[in-house]
Structure formats: structure tokens, C-alpha cells
Amino acid sequence: MEAGEPTSLQIEKQSLHDQVASRIRDLIIEGHLEPGSRIDEAKLVEQLGVSRTPFREALRTLAAEGLIVIRPARGSMVRKLSRADVFSMLEVLAEMERLAGRTACERASDSEIAHARDLHERMLEYYRSGERMPYYKLNQEFHTFIASLSRNETLCEIQGNIMARLKRIRFIGNSEPEHWRAAVDDHEEMMDALAARDGQRLGDIMAHHLSETWQRVKNVI
Amino acid sequence: MEAGEPTSLQIEKQSLHDQVASRIRDLIIEGHLEPGSRIDEAKLVEQLGVSRTPFREALRTLAAEGLIVIRPARGSMVRKLSRADVFSMLEVLAEMERLAGRTACERASDSEIAHARDLHERMLEYYRSGERMPYYKLNQEFHTFIASLSRNETLCEIQGNIMARLKRIRFIGNSEPEHWRAAVDDHEEMMDALAARDGQRLGDIMAHHLSETWQRVKNVI
DNA sequence: ACACCATATACTGTATCCAACCGGAATTCG
DNA sequence: CGAATTCCGGTTGGATACAGTATATGGTGT
Structure with a gap:
């Protein structure tokens, strides 16, 4: 979805939540985050070195893309495909x-x-x-x-x-x-x-x- | 905030950002927010009576859905379809x-x-x-x-x-x-x-x- | 008149606090 | 002794205040 235009001379002024979203996307795709496993917010926030706000925004993006599932008050997990x-x-x-x-x-x-x-x-x-x-x-x-x-x-x-x-x-x-x-x-x-x-x-x-x-x-x- | 679907006996345990996202979606679809117009974060936050956190999460969701466009450091606007x-x-x-x-x-x-x-x-x-x-x-x-x-x-x-x-x-x-x-x-x-x-x-x-x-x-x- | 700089006005990111909620464990009652 | 209820810890969700930064605007100087 992102990965946009390397052709244009646009400065890649990506906002932090976009970077975080890409990062998590890669973690999921490359299998570092198992499907079905819970995403430990605190731990990942720690690892990525960002605060909770942009991190949670990134989670919402990934949820809209269908890569993760967010269950209210129960945290989010990597979507397991049936x-x-x-x-x-x-x-x-x-x-x-x-x-x-x-x-x-x-x-x-x-x-x-x-x-x-x-x-x-x-x-x-x-x-x-x-x-x-x-x-x-x-x-x-x-x-x-x-x-x-x-x-x-x-x-x-x-x-x-x-x-x-x-x-x-x-x-x-x-x-x-x-x-x-x-x-x-x-x-x-x-x-x-x-x-x-x-x-x-x-x-x-x-x-x-x-x-x-x-x-x-x-x-x- | 009339949600609309009393169809099933589903628990209406929607998180706030989901509600906000739906609300803004409706505003856009029904034309209360013109395509191409900037979305004034402060004003909408005020109108909806929510804080920035769930509001911005909602914006991220809508952006992933393609209804709005977020330009870093320049705010978000309703996507104008060419x-x-x-x-x-x-x-x-x-x-x-x-x-x-x-x-x-x-x-x-x-x-x-x-x-x-x-x-x-x-x-x-x-x-x-x-x-x-x-x-x-x-x-x-x-x-x-x-x-x-x-x-x-x-x-x-x-x-x-x-x-x-x-x-x-x-x-x-x-x-x-x-x-x-x-x-x-x-x-x-x-x-x-x-x-x-x-x-x-x-x-x-x-x-x-x-x-x-x-x-x-x-x-x- | 045009260019450049300074200030103002946002938007972005962070930190912190509190409330609500889920899940499990301990307790109590049948 | 087993089952249901209650309580508690940990996590998530939401609000708010604050700091940093980029854009835009307006004013000033040449």
C-alpha cells in the first residue's frame, strides 16, 4: 500500500506512525510476529523506541488493512487467516x-x-x-x-x-x-x-x- | 449519536475511535464535509466531544480506507476523487x-x-x-x-x-x-x-x- | 515590487494520569 | 468437594498537558 514513488523528487517526510506501521508490517510479513499471537503493546513500544500514541495509530492503520485484529479492551493480535x-x-x-x-x-x-x-x-x-x-x-x-x-x-x-x-x-x-x-x-x-x-x-x-x-x-x- | 444498526443482538461494545470513524465517514458520505476541504482537527474534536487520541486514530483508519488523505505536517483533507x-x-x-x-x-x-x-x-x-x-x-x-x-x-x-x-x-x-x-x-x-x-x-x-x-x-x- | 526574515498558527509526537475492562485466582457458599 | 461469585492485577482505552517543528503569513528592508 505504501512503498510509493521512488521516482518523484519528493522528500520522504514520512510521519512517525507511517514508519511504525511499515515496520510492524514487515515484522508480520517476515514472520517475526506469529499469526494469532498477541501484540504486546508495551514491549513493542519499547523495542521500537516510540511512544504509545503513534504506535496505536499505526495499529489502527494495520487493522484497516486487515493485517491485525483489534478486540476492544483485549488488545490486538496478528490476524490468523482461515x-x-x-x-x-x-x-x-x-x-x-x-x-x-x-x-x-x-x-x-x-x-x-x-x-x-x-x-x-x-x-x-x-x-x-x-x-x-x-x-x-x-x-x-x-x-x-x-x-x-x-x-x-x-x-x-x-x-x-x-x-x-x-x-x-x-x-x-x-x-x-x-x-x-x-x-x-x-x-x-x-x-x-x-x-x-x-x-x-x-x-x-x-x-x-x-x-x-x-x-x-x-x-x- | 444514532448508530443505526439494531439488527442483531450484537453487543454494541464499540471502541470510541470506531464510533468516531463511523461518524466522520457519515459526514463525508452525506456531504457535510466537502471533498478537498481541510479537516479542522480542533473544531471536529470539539463538535464530536472526544479528545484527540481517538480522533486521530479514527483519521488513520479513514486514511487507510482511502476516504481522506493525510499529508504530514499539513493536516488532513477529505479525499477529492479525480x-x-x-x-x-x-x-x-x-x-x-x-x-x-x-x-x-x-x-x-x-x-x-x-x-x-x-x-x-x-x-x-x-x-x-x-x-x-x-x-x-x-x-x-x-x-x-x-x-x-x-x-x-x-x-x-x-x-x-x-x-x-x-x-x-x-x-x-x-x-x-x-x-x-x-x-x-x-x-x-x-x-x-x-x-x-x-x-x-x-x-x-x-x-x-x-x-x-x-x-x-x-x-x- | 520583490525578497527575506520573523512571528504565529497549526499539526506531530511525548509523557502522564485515570478509568474501564478482561482474566485469573482466591474465597465463600451450597 | 465443587461451583459460583468476588476481588485484584495487569493491560488497554481515553483525556490532557506540554514540547518540538514545519508551514504559512505578514511585515520590513532593499
Whole structure:
């Protein structure tokens, strides 16, 4: 959701609660805060070296983003995703990516498509050398980039939000070799469709890609 | 502070910032706070009779929802939607409703479809008697209900969020009689498709319905 | 007239206090 | 002896006062 514009010359005059929110987001995504675990306000405030006010503001933000749950007078906890939660997110995300794929083919410039190709090539290398983590990072970037080609701000925002919520789970997902291979094949097809500017096909592949993710992931939860 | 939903026996143990957030949300949606206008923290705090702490937490929530914009050290303002913003939201919303329509046909019970029919009939009456406001309210409820039939929590959440952002604009939208009539016709078709459990068709109509909304609205912004 | 500086007016962040509430433990009663 | 009630500790929620800082405004000097 944040991660805004590195392009603009804007001074990153982020307010403290934004920084705190980003920090906690990372802690959650990277697994330093277990899903379902209580968030000890006093302890985290101590660790981060900020006072309670901006910290609590940050918690409200994360709650609105759906990353944590706040129960009045009982503190907040990292949101634990149920099977149904994950399925519903993937179902929505699939349609988001379908839309992104369809419109990207209409709205992207040639150089942007070339850049997508470049990202894809680099992912291929990481796949061949079996480096999961860099592949995973690039994968995120690839999907985010395709979304941006839709020129649809709202779509980017929602896609980013859902991906943030699912990050840890998706990472777990492609641990098995054959799954990983299938994912890479999908990406190959995506690049074909994008190069041919076949929006319908690209959208279908991207949606299908996520239904495969569900197959991958559903037994792990 | 009339909260409004006495529907379930749910304990109304809402924390203060939630109440404040709802209150401000209503102020924005009902137009008491103009888009683009600065939000005078001190004044609103005074009016609402709360202190700054829950108020600012509420602002953070609304910012995460996209209803207001907070610029560090320069205060917050009601988000002003550009043409592109509205288009992007409608484009996303259309896909959301398409998904809702498609899956609703698979997952809804007969009695739920009957309830949708009931909502539709009541809307028809308001249409015939020309009562815009009650029609509008029921219209919101109708679309929200269809979304709920998808059994997809995430979809409901996002659809609700986008609808909240667009509420004022959509209300402006159907001021012209012929547009209103077209909208009613769409709803008639929706009910047909839902009754026939033709998910593809229902999804298409609902998406098309929103592209009409864009045609309605685009000149007003 | 324009530029620059000083002051005023916010908004942001901190610290502290008190009240309300949840959960568990101890006590009491059946 | 078991169960319900009560009490208490710890945590969260809300209010307020205060300090720091950035923006904006207005005035002054060239």
C-alpha cells in the first residue's frame, strides 16, 4: 500500500506512525510476529523506541488493512487467516489479476513490455539456479508491475493489499519443485500473451495461475 | 449519536475511535464535509466531544480506507476523487460484481434468491413512485446482498469499501430519468439471471451495469 | 515590487494520569 | 468437594498537558 514513488523528487517526510506501521508490517510479513499471537503493546513500544500514541495509530492503520485484529479492551493480535479467508482472497486476487492482464495488453507501452520480459528472464535464471528467495522477490515485483500496467490505481492498491496479507502463505506455497516448475511455465505463457497483446488470454492465464496457487497452498494451512 | 444498526443482538461494545470513524465517514458520505476541504482537527474534536487520541486514530483508519488523505505536517483533507480515480474504482468494482454475480448463482440458497427478488420488488415500487432516496438506499442494500451471496468475505469487504468511497457520486448519478429507467431494466435482467442461476449472464449484466454508471457519472465530475 | 526574515498558527509526537475492562485466582457458599 | 461469585492485577482505552517543528503569513528592508 505504501512503498510509493521512488521516482518523484519528493522528500520522504514520512510521519512517525507511517514508519511504525511499515515496520510492524514487515515484522508480520517476515514472520517475526506469529499469526494469532498477541501484540504486546508495551514491549513493542519499547523495542521500537516510540511512544504509545503513534504506535496505536499505526495499529489502527494495520487493522484497516486487515493485517491485525483489534478486540476492544483485549488488545490486538496478528490476524490468523482461515482456509476460507485465504480462498476468498485468492478468488478476488485472481479477478484482479485477470483485469490487470486484460487491460495491461491495451495500455502498456512496448518498453514496459520489454521490462516485464526482463523481469521474467531474471526470474528464469533464479529458477534454474534454485534460488528461491530472490525468485520470490522478483515474482512479487513481476506481478506488481503487471498490475501497474493497467494504469488502474485502485487495482494496484487492492492487489498490493491482498498480496501483503498473503505474503507468507505464498512463500510457503512454491516449496515443491513440480509446483515451482508449473509456476514458471505459467509465467512463460504470460509473457507470450503479453507480447502478443492478447488481453483475454493473459487475463485467463493470470487467473488460472492463482487457482493453481490455491491448489498448492490449500493443504498447508 | 444514532448508530443505526439494531439488527442483531450484537453487543454494541464499540471502541470510541470506531464510533468516531463511523461518524466522520457519515459526514463525508452525506456531504457535510466537502471533498478537498481541510479537516479542522480542533473544531471536529470539539463538535464530536472526544479528545484527540481517538480522533486521530479514527483519521488513520479513514486514511487507510482511502476516504481522506493525510499529508504530514499539513493536516488532513477529505479525499477529492479525480476522474481517473472514479474510473479506476468503477473498473475494479465492475469485476468485483461480476465475480459476485457469477459465484452467487452457484452458492446462493433458494430463499436467498427469494429475498433478492423481494428487495427488487420494493425497489420497483419506489421507482414507480419516484422516491429517489429510498430507492437509492435499497439499491445499496441489493448490491451488498448479492455480494454477500458469493460467500466471499474479502469480496464483500472490498465492494463495501469502494461503494463507500463512491457513495456520493453514485447518488448524483441517477438523477436523470432515462438513466434511472436503464438501471431498473438492468436490475430486472439481474433477477432473471439469478433466478435461472445463470452465473455468467448475471456477472456480465452486473459488470455492464457499472459501465453504464460510468457513462452516467463521467460528465458530472 | 520583490525578497527575506520573523512571528504565529497549526499539526506531530511525548509523557502522564485515570478509568474501564478482561482474566485469573482466591474465597465463600451450597 | 465443587461451583459460583468476588476481588485484584495487569493491560488497554481515553483525556490532557506540554514540547518540538514545519508551514504559512505578514511585515520590513532593499
